[in-house]
Amino acid sequence: MYPVSWAVVEKETNDSWKWFIALLIKDLDINDQGAGWVFISDQQKGLINSMRDYFPKAEHRMCARHIY
Template sequence: TTETWKWFIGLLIKDLDINDQGAGWVFISDQQKGLINSMRDYLPRAQHMMCARHIY
């Protein structure tokens, strides 16, 4: 769910000490809708790309 992904992204930000809304970071993931929304909300300046295998 989106709520679970937001919890996970919040922990990831804390553990990796990600600052400046994710500027300079690149994340590659599958097409989980909740994850995509959470990335936009929590890390709007990070690049988020989809894995080519999951797109195919």
């Protein structure tokens, strides 16, 4: 498990998460809608929506610390 990226944005909105995910796809050269990738994140609703839109084939898990 490695932290791969982070960003500083004015506000955590759906648009800022879509921007972030689009850059992540480009920088990591992720193909096939995320097949074979597993992402672990907090429960931010905008991020969950963006992950569902951009990575429908990837696994998305919630961080155990944030669930607790």
